[in-house]
Amino acid sequence: MxxxxxxxxxxxxxxxxxxxxxxxxxxxxxxxxxxxxxxxxxxxxxxxxxxxxxxxxxxxxxxxxxxxxxxxxxxxAFDRFQINSSELALQEGFFFRKTTFVPIIRIQHVEMHQGPLMRTQHLASLIIHTAATTHEIHGLTLNDASRFREQIIELVQAVKEDV
The missing domain is CATH 1.10.287 (Helix Hairpins)
Structure with a gap:
């Protein structure tokens, strides 16, 4: 195994x-x-x-x-993510692990969200919208959420320019 x-x-x-x-x-x-x-x-x-x-x-x-x-x-330990030039990968689960791959070209827009509990810890969520669904990365620091949002937007623009 x-x-x-x-x-x-x-x-x-x-x-x-x-x-x-x-x-x-x-x-x-x-x-x-x-x-x-x-x-x-x-x-x-x-x-x-x-x-x-x-x-x-x-x-x-x-x-x-x-x-x-x-x-x-x-x-x-097991809620993780990764961004590369072609896709965004989201991983969750400790007993039953699930990894979702979102192609960069499918992303329509990206939002930052911060509820009252996350605001107390200076954290935010990054919400990624595609035509079919939304995906969320919970609990990023404000700087990381902003940085990853910009990175995803730049990757989407670069991929759409190539198409």
Whole structure:
């Protein structure tokens, strides 16, 4: 069995903090929704199974949070990308690895996106649009995101001039 080669560009370490914050916020929102549903069920219905179902769901949400936190280092190790003169390669997955190759000539435009969690860490995402879909490189530093955006735009222009 041959090794599955990893791409060269790795995300900055700060993305781990963003992933952790996203996992915690997701957990807290899930628990809040669960509490609201529990309150509605207790006050408006007399279902005896509601407390048990609520506890089971709470345990499931907690296990999901713990697993997301445990898997952050693995996700960081295997989420990578690479840009060359003919294509953009995006790699993700730690158990089931997937590498997507986007031909430079198919790229229509490139955007930078920064949500509130990424803004706190001075990170941004690079969104690459093709006619069929979008691809995203999450959590680049602002300088890298701007540099890679310019690099991709220059490569697209060069390829389209040759055609």
């Amino acid at each position: 041959s090794d599955y080669p990893l791409l060269t560009c790795q995300l900055p370490q700060k993305i781990k903090k963003v992933w952790l914050a996203q996992a915690i916020i997701s957990f807290l929102l899930s628990v809040l929704i669960l509490l609201v549903l529990y309150w509605v069920a207790e006050n408006f219905f007399s279902w005896s199974w509601v407390p048990l179902a609520g506890m089971i769901l709470a345990v499931i949400f907690l296990l999901m949070l713990v697993s997301e936190i445990i898997l952050i280092p693995y996700r960081y």
